Amino acid sequence: xxxxxxxxxxxxxxxxxxxxxxxxxxxxxxxxxxxxxxxxxxxxxxxxxxxxxxxxxxxxxxxxxxxxxxxxxxxxxxxxxxxxxxxxxxxxxxxxxxxxxxxxxxxxxxxxxxxxxxxxxxxxxxxxxxxxxxxxxxxxxxxxxxxxxxxxxxxxxxxxxxxxxxxxxxxxxxxxxxxxxxxxxxxxxxxxxxxxxxxxxxxxxxxxxxxxxxxxxxxxxxxxxxxxxxxxxxxxxxxxxxxxx
Amino acid sequence: xxxxxxxxxxxxxxxxxxxxxxxxxxxxxxxxxxxxxxxxxxxxxxxxxxxxxxxxxxxxxxxxxxxxxxxxxxxxxxxxxxxxxxxxxxxxxxxxxxxxxxxxxxxxxxxxxxxxxxxxxxxxxxxxxxxxxxxxxxxxxxxxxxxxxxxxxxxxxxxxxxxxxxxxxxxxxxxxxxxxxxxxxxxxxxxxxxxxxxxxxxxxxxxxxxxxxxxxxxx
Amino acid sequence: xxxxxxxxxxxxxxxxxxxxxxxxxxxxxxxxxxxxxxxxxxxxxxxxxxxxxxxxxxxxxxxxxxxxxxxxxxxxxxxxxxxxxxxxxxxxxxxxxxxxxxxxxxxxxxxxxxxxxxxxxxxxxxxxxxxxxxxxxxxxxxxxxxxxxxxxxxxxxxxxxxxxxxxxxxxxxxxxxxxxxxxxxxxxxxxxxxxxxxxxxxxxxxxxxxxxxxxxxxxxxxxxxxxxxxxxxxxxxxxxxxxxxxxxxxxxxxxxxxxxxxxxxxxxxxxxx
Numbered sequence: 111x112x113x114x115x116x117x118x119x120x121x122x123x124x125x126x127x128x129x130x131x132x133x134x135x136x137x138x139x140x141x142x143x144x145x146x147x148x149x150x151x152x153x154x155x156x157x158x159x160x161x162x163x164x165x166x167x168x169x170x171x172x173x174x175x176x177x178x179x180x181x182x183x184x185x186x187x188x189x190x191x192x193x194x195x196x197x198x199x200x201x202x203x204x205x206x207x208x209x210x211x212x213x214x215x216x217x218x219x220x221x222x223x224x225x226x227x228x229x230x231x232x233x234x235x236x237x238x239x240x241x242x243x244x245x246x247x248x249x250x251x252x253x254x255x256x257x258x259x260x261x262x263x264x265x266x267x268x269x270x271x272x273x274x275x276x277x278x279x280x281x282x283x284x285x286x287x288x289x290x291x292x293x294x295x296x297x298x299x300x301x302x303x304x305x306x307x308x309x310x311x312x313x314x315x316x317x318x319x320x321x322x323x324x325x326x327x328x329x330x331x332x333x334x335x336x337x338x339x340x341x342x343x344x345x346x347x348x349x350x351x352x353x354x355x
Numbered sequence: 356x357x358x359x360x361x362x363x364x365x366x367x368x369x370x371x372x373x374x375x376x377x378x379x380x381x382x383x384x385x386x387x388x389x390x391x392x393x394x395x396x397x398x399x400x401x402x403x404x405x406x407x408x409x410x411x412x413x414x415x416x417x418x419x420x421x422x423x424x425x426x427x428x429x430x431x432x433x434x435x436x437x438x439x440x441x442x443x444x445x446x447x448x449x450x451x452x453x454x455x456x457x458x459x460x461x462x463x464x465x466x467x468x469x470x471x472x473x474x475x476x477x478x479x480x481x482x483x484x485x486x487x488x489x490x491x492x493x494x495x496x497x498x499x500x501x502x503x504x505x506x507x508x509x510x511x512x513x514x515x516x517x518x519x520x521x522x523x524x525x526x527x528x529x530x531x532x533x534x535x536x537x538x539x540x541x542x543x544x545x546x547x548x549x550x551x552x553x554x555x556x557x558x559x560x561x562x563x564x565x566x567x568x569x570x571x572x573x574x
Numbered sequence: 575x576x577x578x579x580x581x582x583x584x585x586x587x588x589x590x591x592x593x594x595x596x597x598x599x600x601x602x603x604x605x606x607x608x609x610x611x612x613x614x615x616x617x618x619x620x621x622x623x624x625x626x627x628x629x630x631x632x633x634x635x636x637x638x639x640x641x642x643x644x645x646x647x648x649x650x651x652x653x654x655x656x657x658x659x660x661x662x663x664x665x666x667x668x669x670x671x672x673x674x675x676x677x678x679x680x681x682x683x684x685x686x687x688x689x690x691x692x693x694x695x696x697x698x699x700x701x702x703x704x705x706x707x708x709x710x711x712x713x714x715x716x717x718x719x720x721x722x723x724x725x726x727x728x729x730x731x732x733x734x735x736x737x738x739x740x741x742x743x744x745x746x747x748x749x750x751x752x753x754x755x756x757x758x759x760x761x762x763x764x765x766x767x768x769x770x771x772x773x774x775x776x777x778x779x780x781x782x783x784x785x786x787x788x789x790x791x792x793x794x795x796x797x798x799x800x801x802x803x804x805x806x807x808x809x810x811x812x813x814x815x816x817x818x819x820x821x822x823x824x825x826x827x828x829x830x831x832x833x834x835x836x837x838x839x840x841x842x843x844x845x846x847x
Contacts, residue, residue, distance in 0.1 A: 176635025438811020
């Protein structure tokens, strides 16, 4: 895999309105990664007495017990808690929080099968679900993952590729410095190319980082038409069925 | 319907004492054989804001096992008790309030659910809460030779192929609740239902006796 | 108008429909919703299935692990099923510890598996007293639109039928396990219990209720059958029901059970081809 570059977006499957009970919901699939997001109506922030001028987002990112090679516990572990926080940070800048003061919007993410790039998928899917739920937003939000190992850069890595890219290797047999390696997740509001979340794992030199950000921004832009089509399809379908009834 | 080959058609001894506590609005100690529960009723009382219903009282049921915190089998028991009591109570008379039913298991030698249901009915009578109908529960077990055993104890239940618990109402003698374990055929279910229905008549008579006795004592 | 009327007087709205022997979703009173079964959708699980009853969606993934047996039952493995009703599936559930309904459903399913004897735990034994399989069956509801017990039971049985366990050789002397991935063994399922749920609404009994119908109903009834035999008749309280109506429901369930079992078998057979 030395020197391999994969910078085109893989085949992604998106669908919204999959959970009938939710206000907004989305299903996302890339490779074998499958995840589902649902968003509910704003509700009062529980156990809060003082006034908050901005609404809150409440995100839960959960892996199903059977979604990973090893069985996961029901209680949220450190990984899941961190991912929840990342998704929340990413979405907060896309949502007009001043529109619903003192209320919170619940975003629940469930990963049914994890084959890498689950976090970026979750952000993209959550963006669609929020839009479908009619939560006021500044822009569509999309995200992408890049795994880096030396000169190899892989967009939307699988679980195996993710694992390989988090291992530190020496530049060569004689040097003690470590080669660039790691995973970057980048979420972006595409109209003005605003990056709303940047999460990096591992260590990278500045040059690699610059290149990576470019690749990721292009990838995030490439998904936008898919997201828009998904939402437009949903709207036309709803309008049609309303006209019939 | 003929019920054949019955080895035991008698209930275990039922005993009860009404109004054993002074703090709750209604309370009862009831024992069936060696199984015993204590039930206390508070209500209608003030309700927490998030549980408030504007058109009727909210019925809260708490089932406390003999020791420890309630497990998932206790939750199943609790949900049946809750649904039975909710169906019987005229909760629309007490809007924006709560009726609290606390069931404390004292000793379980089989048939705890039946005993608890009967205890709830007596406690509600003791509290004087309005009800649409009374309810009575009886249970029966089926052994591997196809014999029915009314009100079985835990020794029988361990080797029983099936067991049935029913709750009936006093007005239309309709079935309020049914819970079974083990597998059985339709005829066996019908037999069990008939058998328990007859037994429940006895329990309704028992309620009358107890209330009469309680009132006489008070006078 | 209908929408406003429905939210103001849900019971009256529903009663008006039922008086014309039809339900708001266009079904007759005793009409079941379509059932869709999909299997093997989760590659990371050793057996998986997805079931949709109308809009109700549940997914089950079974993961097998090796573990030592309990000393009082040295030749039996474990089947641990768990029903999760996450806040994702309905606004009725809040994040945090499992809701009462989830706990009750878990307990009810575990009882059913035991009562129906559809799986023999002795089949999960590899070496007596040393090593057995432990199957974790995690059922997650993705969309809660009523009849959750029916969907969970259906998905659990289907998933169990798709389980493939690798061959294991165990050397007790040096405590060494050798996994042979080529040898894929399926589980023996001795019978297939299936269930249907009914809701009582005033003097009518409604088949296969949706979440809305469950909400306004005065009680639920779940009947579980296997091979024309009854496995459980579960009516957890609610308004009283006459015996004739109960027996009508039982015969309806027995009729519908054949269809469900055919559906499961067709889905599983497609995988084997």
